[in-house]
Amino acid sequence: MRKCSIAKQDLIFLEIAKSKSLYMPVDTAEGKAKYQKWQPGKAYSNALTTVKSPKEFFFPQTEEMMSFKTAGKTIEIVDTRSETEDFVVFGVRACDAKSFDILDRVFLTDPVDSFYAARREHGVIVTMACTRPSETCFCGTFDIDAADPAGDVTTWKTEDSLYFRANTEKGEGFMASIESLTEECDCTAVEAQQAKTREIMKKLPLANVKADAFGGGKTKQYFDDPAWASLSESCLGCGTCTFVCPTCQCYDIKDFNTGRGVIRFRCWDSCMYSDFTLMAHGNNRNSQKERFRQRFMHKLVYYPENNDGIFGCVGCGRCLKGCPISMNIVKVMKTLGGDK
């Protein structure tokens, strides 16, 4: 483990930014935190969560995939992608770091999604341990330790110091690049902070939310549960939950005529939208109840069934904060899981 004094934080950022694009949460004028590209003068935000998750560094909200040149009856496909930049995402929380594993299992399983893979290859994830989890946090439900996040490098921030631990080869490379600014240290301060954080985690209002009732193979148990009707009754189908969700990975592929040619792009989509499954001959999820059920069944049953029991939720709490009707996965788990 290595450390540097807080006073050197910006020097570290400056050093990283010399060779790679550096992104981190920055406070906005509206009082929210958003990932932004760091440059001297920008201050790292200590906010617990960003509005949108950092999944967009690997799976952008919109990305151009190719373009077409058409002339008469002929078509030419143009690969419009440029080399992926090397970048560092700093300040990723434990929940969001776990979401990358969940997305990896989708995009990096055969056939590998080359767009995602290229970004994943070029990105270094530097996580930041939580010290002040909030009342909407429930990462513990999914065995995530907010005091010991994963990532290529894990960092802890105390009042006076910044601590670093490399977890991967990429992380070692990152540490080498800031070696002159850091010094070897022991884990005492970090361990003390972790103990404190874990105590807070235990006392959070959602500390006892359990997902044990769910998992692969439970489709029949939950699919026809009458509770879906009441749970989904007020759902507006706005898709906010899917857009702020770090693990939602559904996408659309669309064409857009720019006037100078057609581009084909991929963008985030939502299973909560009525046209998501709409076909020329009908829609197999016609009601909001069916669409609502799909989203939660995917995270709690279908995803674990296809991914060794791992749930498609990391307990970041963004959907709890963002939903305009205050419906969320915790209420769904409690209602369906029997704790009514």
Next chain:
Amino acid sequence: MTARTETLIPKIGVITDVRQDTPDIKTFRVVTPDGVKAFDHRPGQCAMLSIPGVGEAMFSITSSPTNTEYMEFSIKKCGCVTEWLHQAEVGQQITIRGPYGNPFPVDDAFVGKNMLFIAGGVGLAPLRSVINYCRHYRDRYGKIDIVYGSRSKDDLLDYKEIIEEWSTDAGVNVHLTIDREQEGWDGHVGFVPNYVKELGFDTDKVAVLCGPPIMIKFTLQGLIELGFDKTQVYTTLELRMKCGVGKCGRCNVGAKYVCKDGPVFRCDELDELPSEY
């Protein structure tokens, strides 16, 4: 730039022949600009076709893999992409990617079996690939029965091929039906599920079903009444798709993705899935 194996980036295809099969179904022949097949496939697999600026959609490959020269797609005019394709002329380029999905088990579970194919309307399109595969390797399979129905005589897909080729093959029995009486039709009249029951097949067969969901449902019921077990009956599903590789998240039925775990399912496997298809 490093070489990438791409799944979402298509190839160029050229429409080299358009056949008006029924008032709303055309069959398109597609090759690459070099005049060869865009890729090899197995019976029951699908391909994504697109027209830049219009959209991309999944279609079953109706030609058999034994056709080494080109691929064919029988497409009903019913949405944006299909309407555009229906006005396309020979020489028009499109994009094509695939193949997607699991094929019918023609080289294992079907081998040595008597085959019963049951199709309704454009549902013949995916089955034609298997039927012609079985006809090509005729000695690998037992007796072949084909039950095919449509709204009217004019709506029977591949009518010429059925009459001139399938019906004349040794050991192949074709049973055609149309929904309502029609002048010039002296064949059977009635819906496919009832016709299957009337024909009363022995259960020493593998049945392969494709058609409108309602037809599949009642035909399956009919087969069960005749004594068939669901493990003997195969079908192929269709849901909205964007990626074709189980990642875009929309064609799932329960934990299965139709594009990658299907589109071919054995009917007992479907029982394990929620009824959301």
